[in-house]
Amino acid sequence: MKSSANHPWSVGDVAERFGLPTNVLRHWESVGLLRPDRDAAGRRRYGEDEVVRIAIIQRSKAAGMSLEQIGVLLDDGRSGxxxxxxxxxxxxxxxxxxxxxxxxxxxxxxxxxxxxxxxxxxxxxxxxxxxxxx
Incomplete structure (x- = not known):
């Protein structure tokens, strides 16, 4: 994937690429797993770092991890x-x-x-x- 600065994706673009409904991405954001940037109009813009996080979330969920466990995995400041x-x-x-x-x-x-x-x-x-x- 290209650099996030040059190619930020919309929530719809990312949802389509990963075969997810947009509400799943919004939910993952609401529980703190994703933190997409916002454009001037307030729309979510997903860069490469967020796209990598989505791939990690998908792989981790497929392996049976809960969102809480994934949150610990992705949070570099969290113990445990x-x-x-x-x-x-x-x-x-x-x-x-x-x-x-x-x-x-x-x-x-x-x-x-x-x-x-x-x-x-x-x-x-x-x-x-x-x-x-x-």
């Missing part, structure tokens, strides 16, 4: 960044393990010849950890 990031890594590890188990169960279901896969003992073994919570 390492704690938030460690907690997020722990959450990612837990979710990745759940995804691995789900994949194994799905692959088994594809190979299973039983009409009712819930009756397959090997398939049921894939959910024993969930059943153990009862």
């Amino acid at each position: 960044r390492h704690e938030v990031l460690h907690a997020h890594l722990d959450d990612l590890d837990r979710r990745m393990e759940e995804m691995r188990r789900s994949r194994e169960m799905t692959e088994h279901a594809l190979r299973c010849r039983a009409h009712d896969i819930t009756m397959c003992p090997n398939f049921r073994a894939g959910v024993e950890d969930v059943l153990a919570r009862l």
Whole structure:
């Protein structure tokens, strides 16, 4: 992307580029994640730095971070960044393990010849950890 001084984008331009509704960008601004400049008419103008922040927010949300966690990540003056990031890594590890188990169960279901896969003992073994919570 070009320099923010030469190519500031409107809220509509940025929303379109990222496939977001404009109200999402306004909400992120209202919670302090974005701070776009304003032109003489008071319209939001997003420069390269804000566009990078939007990309970080999108990637972080896709990875399961809350807006509050993202706020800590993006705020260079706020304490607790390492704690938030460690907690997020722990959450990612837990979710990745759940995804691995789900994949194994799905692959088994594809190979299973039983009409009712819930009756397959090997398939049921894939959910024993969930059943153990009862």
